[in-house]
Amino acid sequence: MKFNPLSQSHLEYLQSLVVPDRFSTGESHLDLHSKDQSRHLPCRPEAVIWPTDRTEVSAILKYAxxxxxxxxxxGSGSSLEGNPIPVKxxxxxxxxxxxxxxDIRAESxxxxxxxxxxxxxLNEKLKYTGLFFPPxxxxxxxxGxxxxxxxxxxxxxxxxxxxDYVLRLTVVLASGEIIETGTRAAKSSSGYDLIHIFVGSEGTLGLVVAATLRLVGLPEEFSAAVVTFPSVETASTAVYQVMRAGLAPAALELLGPECVELINREESLSLAVLPTLFMEFHGPTQNQLTDVLELAREICQEEGCGEFRSGIGRRERDRIFKARHELGEMIGRNHPGCDILIIDVATPITAYPEMIATAKEELISTGLTGYTFSHAGDGNIHLNLIGKKGDKKDWDMIEKISHRMVTKTLDxxxxxxxxxxxxxGKRKFMHAEHGSSLEWMKRIKSLFDPNGILNPGKIFP
Ligand SMILES: Cc1cc2nc3c(=O)[nH]c(=O)nc-3n(C[C@H](O)[C@H](O)[C@H](O)COP(=O)(O)OP(=O)(O)OC[C@H]3O[C@@H](n4cnc5c(N)ncnc54)[C@H](O)[C@@H]3O)c2cc1C
Structure with a gap:
């Protein structure tokens, strides 16, 4: 697709659509919008605009x-695959x-x-209603x-x-047309599910200007445990068994020992430096949670766990999860002069132990530095691989590992x-994952955005 660079008359027209301080071609604004949190190369846009309502978004898109x-x-530019980098x-x-x-409709x-x-x-505000938005x-x-x-x-x-939480969306299409899709009902069998075409489309089909989200009640009670294992393989088998037993953890995170060592150092925690599972359960009463935790303990012991430390209080739980959330940033801080490739694959839970073992073998056989952690309960593995900036040998090896890990996951x-x-980053795998349905995705793209102006250069190889 051939696009036009922004001419002086384009700039003047776009500027006229909003008040002066909501449009910029200033160097620092262009730089701030040139990269996300990934290692993908930055690319500056030619201008940045800050709309305040849907009619402005509509006018901007129509003109574009x-x-x-x-x-x-x-949004915040926190993506990890170059999703918002304006490559064109x-x-x-x-x-x-x-x-x-x-509008908060707590009763609904x-x-x-x-x-x-x-x-x-949003969750801070919702706290007073006893509800929250879980993702x-x-x-x-x-x-957005x-x-x-x-x-x-x-x-x-x-x-x-x-x-699972988007009920209704207001979307501005490439043409500037504003559409509303979805309802406020908890379920619907009415027609094609356009909501789920927009969710996950990375801004390539339309821009979201409002959303109705489903909320759930804050859990009455929680219980948490920190469980150590002699190896990541045994920990991952325990994950599978916990899921298979239907214990329904509210969080089940696996951290390799290198991750535990890092969060101990950065957050002054004193966790044993071993492969570790953090598990949490939510429920209506402590009695029920005690039973669930006991079953989890039995399963972990059968898989050869070391310490099974339950009775974790809210304060310690919050510290551990804060550290877990900040792990990616900690890894970056601890490797100055390096870039990081984050492998983010998800397998069926039956394949999870094998993928964890594969990640470990890749690290051992290549000698690269890497951190393995995962949202284990849903089979989502992150392997963060560290390579010296610009070091061809490191990066050739990292790309090969990434390729092997993704291919194995797809298999x-x-x-x-x-x-x-x-x-x-993941465009090159789209054909292998989706086969002939990728062509149908392309048709959907050209139906919603015939000129291809929305976030070009993403999703499709
Ligand atoms: C330390 C760290 C940890 C992370 N952990 C996780 C994790 O556990 N799970 C996870 O899922 N992600 C994680 N991420 C990635 C990231 O935070 C999420 O993907 C997040 O949803 C991106 O939101 P954003 O507001 O930063 O969007 P951006 O990065 O600004 O944009 C994301 C995409 O949305 C599009 N977009 C933005 N606004 C709109 C809109 N209104 N309408 C249509 N398209 C729009 C952009 O064009 C882009 O394609 C992590 C990131 C970091 C830095």
Whole structure:
């Protein structure tokens, strides 16, 4: 697709659509919108615009579409696969000023929000209603970015991912047309499910300007345990057995010993430096949770666990999960002069132990530095591989490992991306994963965005 660079008249027209301080071609604004949190190369847009309502978004898109100007939506820029990098330049629409919580309907377990709301801020506000929005990708992400990436996190094993929480969307299409899709009913069999075409589409089909989200009650009670194992393999088998027993953990995270060592150092924790499972259960009464925890203990002991430390209080639980959420940033801080490739594959739970063993073998056989951690309960493995910046030998090896890990995952019926999205980094695996249905995805793309102006250069190889 041939796009037009922004001419002086384009700039003047786009500027006229919003008040002066909500449009910029300033160096620092362009730099800030040139990269996400991944190692993918930055690319500056030609201008950034901050709309405050849907009619502005509509006018901007209509003009961009008529003039073949690429447009990329921007939430917090916390993606890990280059998802919001404006690789074809053009215009970035930054949604940070569309950050109103429009209506909390606690009695219906619903909230209407604008896309720029940060999900942690939403949950802080919802706390007083006894409800929350469960997807927790960790970084300070916006609801627009969370929807566009179908984000998930530590609680997904029990609560599901973002796609399970979107009831209704208002979307501006490339042409500027505003559509509403979905209802406020808890379920529906009515027609094609457009909501789930937009969720996870990384801003390539339309831009979300409002969403109705489903909420759930904050758990009455929780119990948590920290369990050590002699090896990541035994820990991963315990994960499989816990899931198979139907214990329904609200979080089941596996950390390799190198991760435990790092979070001990960075967060002054004193966890035993061994492969470790953090597990948490939610329920209505402590009695019920005590029984569940006892079963989990039996399963872990059968798999040869070392210490099974239960009775973790809220304060320690919060510290451990904070450290877990910040692990990616800690890894980056501890390897100055290096880049990091995050492998984010998800397998069926039966294949999880084998994939964990494969990750370990890859590290041993190549001698590379890597950190293995995962949202284990949903078979989502992260292997963060460290390579010296610009070191061809390191990076050739890392790319090969990534290729082997993804290929093996696909062979076992898994996916090339559990939660970070396709962005730039996973495009090369799309054909292998989707086969002939990739062509149908392309047709959907050209139906919604015939000129291809929305986040071009993403998802498709
Ligand atoms: C330390 C760290 C930990 C992370 N952990 C996780 C994790 O556990 N799970 C997980 O899922 N992710 C994780 N992520 C990745 C990231 O935080 C999530 O994918 C998040 O949802 C991105 O939201 P954002 O607001 O930053 O969106 P951005 O990165 O700004 O954008 C994401 C995508 O959404 C599009 N977009 C933005 N706004 C809109 C809109 N209004 N309409 C349509 N498209 C839009 C962009 O064009 C882009 O394609 C992590 C990131 C970091 C830095």
């Amino acid at each position: 579409n008529d003039n073949l100007i690429p447009v990329t939506g921007w 330049q053009g215009l970035v629409i930054d949604f940070s000023l569309m950050n109103k919580i429009l 377990f619903q909230v209407d929000v604008e896309p720029g709301v940060i999900y942690q801020d 927790d990708p960790g970084a300070r992400a916006t609801i 970015g969370v929807i566009a990436n179908n984000a998930s996190g530590t609680r997904t094993v029990y609560y599901g991912s973002t796609k 076992m019926g898994g996916t090339c991306t559990g939660e970070h999205g396709v962005g730039i």
